[in-house]
Amino acid sequence: EVELVNSGGGVVRPGGSLRLSCVVSGFNFEDFAMTWVRQVPGKGLEWVSTINWRGSHTDYADSVKGRFTISRDNAKDSLYLQMNSLRVEDTAFYYCARGIAPAGTNPFDYWGQGTLVTVSS
Amino acid sequence: EIVMTQSPATLSVPPGERATLSCRASESVSSNIAWYQQKPGQGPRLLIYGESTRATGVPARFSVSGSGTEFSLIISSLQSEDSAVYYCQQYNDWPGSFGQGTKVEIK
Numbered sequence: 001e002v003e004l005v006n007s008g009g010g011v012v013r014p015g016g017s018l019r020l021s022c023v024v025s026g027f028n029f030e031d032f033a034m035t036w037v038r039q040v041p042g043k044g045l046e047w048v049s050t051i052n053w054r055g056s057h058t059d060y061a062d063s064v065k066g067r068f069t070i071s072r073d074n075a076k077d078s079l080y081l082q083m084n085s086l087r088v089e090d091t092a093f094y095y096c097a098r099g100i101a102p103a104g105t106n107p108f109d110y111w112g113q114g115t116l117v118t119v120s121s
Numbered sequence: 122e123i124v125m126t127q128s129p130a131t132l133s134v135p136p137g138e139r140a141t142l143s144c145r146a147s148e149s150v151s152s153n154i155a156w157y158q159q160k161p162g163q164g165p166r167l168l169i170y171g172e173s174t175r176a177t178g179v180p181a182r183f184s185v186s187g188s189g190t191e192f193s194l195i196i197s198s199l200q201s202e203d204s205a206v207y208y209c210q211q212y213n214d215w216p217g218s219f220g221q222g223t224k225v226e227i228k
Binding site (some may be wrong): 106110 | 155157163164165166167176177206212213214215216217218219220221222
């Protein structure tokens with residue numbers, strides 16, 4: 001059974017940092033691109049960042065470019081999102097999601113349960 | 122960035138009736154569109170993508186139509202478990218933008 005488990009969310013002050021993790025199981029992690037998507041509570045979905053199957057290519061939304069870093073450890077079946085210089089507007093649920101292919105812009109066929117990041121003074 | 126616009130914001134349909142959700146792209150995305158279902162407290166669930174590929178376990182009552190800039194998700198006979206918010210997403214170009222969602226209610 002495919003499973004993606006998010007962790008690492010919490011409350012942080014503006015300007016602070018957090019590192020989100022996503023541990024997967026039930027499939028060959030290194031065969032798929034992975035993405036972080038966020039959702040402000042009660043609002044819509046926003047694509048944040050994508051990393052290809054081997055970690056050699058990354059993309060970021062303009063809203064997080066230069067502040068967030070996506071990475072993966074295929075040996076540990078894990079995806080990460082390092083979030084620095086956090087802003088109030090980064091407050092959201094963060095989901096990791098599996099793309100249907102190793103690279104490129106794709107639909108997401110499996111999602112984590114989400115982890116809430118709250119940026120507040 | 123391609124902007125995806127969904128309508129209506131809320132759709133109230135009696136059980137057993139047909140529900141049609143619309144999604145419009147600000148420029149052509151060919152057939153590179155996906156539809157997701159999200160229930161309260163859960164992550165999104167992929168329903169259908171491309172011309173008509175259903176994700177694993179998705180019932181046949183869910184179908185899609187359209188190409189280019191105008192798309193529809195059709196639920197042929199609405200069931201109580203279909204009450205949710207539905208999102209379209211284009212994956213023709215980076216970033217893969219989402220629509221703002223349509224909430225489907227059972228009347």
